[in-house]
Amino acid sequence: MIGLAGLAFAGPALAAEGQAHRDYILRCAGCHGMEGLGSVEGGIPTFPGSVGKIAADDMGRTYMMHVPGVISASLDDAGIASVMNYILDRWSPGEAAPFTPDEVTRRRAVPVADVVVMRRDVAKKLMSEGTQIADYPWP
Amino acid sequence: MPRFIDNLFKSIDKAAEGQIRSAARTKGRRSFLAKAGVALLGAAAATPILPFDRRANAATPLPEDDCSYWKHCALDGNLCSTSGGSLTSCPPGSSASSVSWVGTCTNPDDNKDYLVSYNDCCGKPQVNSATFCYTSKGERPGYRMGLYNDINWCMANTDKGYHCTVSVVVGMAE
Numbered sequence: 001m002i003g004l005a006g007l008a009f010a011g012p013a014l015a016a017e018g019q020a021h022r023d024y025i026l027r028c029a030g031c032h033g034m035e036g037l038g039s040v041e042g043g044i045p046t047f048p049g050s051v052g053k054i055a056a057d058d059m060g061r062t063y064m065m066h067v068p069g070v071i072s073a074s075l076d077d078a079g080i081a082s083v084m085n086y087i088l089d090r091w092s093p094g095e096a097a098p099f100t101p102d103e104v105t106r107r108r109a110v111p112v113a114d115v116v117v118m119r120r121d122v123a124k125k126l127m128s129e130g131t132q133i134a135d136y137p138w139p
Numbered sequence: 140m141p142r143f144i145d146n147l148f149k150s151i152d153k154a155a156e157g158q159i160r161s162a163a164r165t166k167g168r169r170s171f172l173a174k175a176g177v178a179l180l181g182a183a184a185a186t187p188i189l190p191f192d193r194r195a196n197a198a199t200p201l202p203e204d205d206c207s208y209w210k211h212c213a214l215d216g217n218l219c220s221t222s223g224g225s226l227t228s229c230p231p232g233s234s235a236s237s238v239s240w241v242g243t244c245t246n247p248d249d250n251k252d253y254l255v256s257y258n259d260c261c262g263k264p265q266v267n268s269a270t271f272c273y274t275s276k277g278e279r280p281g282y283r284m285g286l287y288n289d290i291n292w293c294m295a296n297t298d299k300g301y302h303c304t305v306s307v308v309v310g311m312a313e
Contacts, residue, residue, distance in 0.1 A: 021310070022254065022310060022311070022312055022313075025241060025254045025256075025309055025310045026241050026243065026254055026312070027241075027285065029239075029241060029256070029309070030238055030239045030240055030241045030256070031238045031295075033237070033238075034309060039237040039238060039295040041237075041295055041296070041297065042237060042238055042294065042295025042296075043295075044238065044295065068284070068285075069285070072283070072284040072285030072286075073285050074283070074285060074286060
């Protein structure tokens, strides 16, 4: 873990918050929002109550490495791992194991033809285990 | 001696009575009110309420009304401060986009880099006289999807019509 657990976002005054927090704002918050809530109408799933459940599943972890925000973030694998762990620490502390750069490299190498189909598969699998993840209304 | 004082008082009374009766015959009661009113109004208009002239700088544009303002370094759109809103707030009747473009701008005052969120305001037509800026620092072509800003960020809102863009500092980049 990167030691940012429980750190609530309190506006621009907090300067020394680490690279992962800055990367989250610069590369993720535009769509996922400063509070990780996303936008149902925009097709951006919310993090709270959901991202940790996906990250606790093997297929879910591979899915996470192929979502549009990750593949287009222009971050290297270590940077992706840091931001993933920042997100997990902030919105679902303790629910899933942290990512290592090696795991990011390995899962990004897995071919994924259609990430939306993969999300449906993850949601279906988790639902069959009794776990509900964030709504994703887009076809 | 007492007779002299009596006579003096009598003459003062008589003079006063004469003056009052004469004034009552020649001046209407309303003429006093009219003159007193003019005097009061004139005093109010001629006396400045504040010790400076507030009109002096009213026509000077705000720094954020210019595309070169540092917080606008990565902006592509109309300035909300020239569309009826302000640097950080959407004009009345429009709503802030739920997704946005985030850029990094250097504040010349402290030479530090700040993260600035460019939220579009949605749901109203564009203002013809609004200042349009295209700075888009750090933008890359469309095939770098995550670094592409030529997008209507109102796309995730119910009202998808673009109105203007605000520049909100959301963090520090260093």
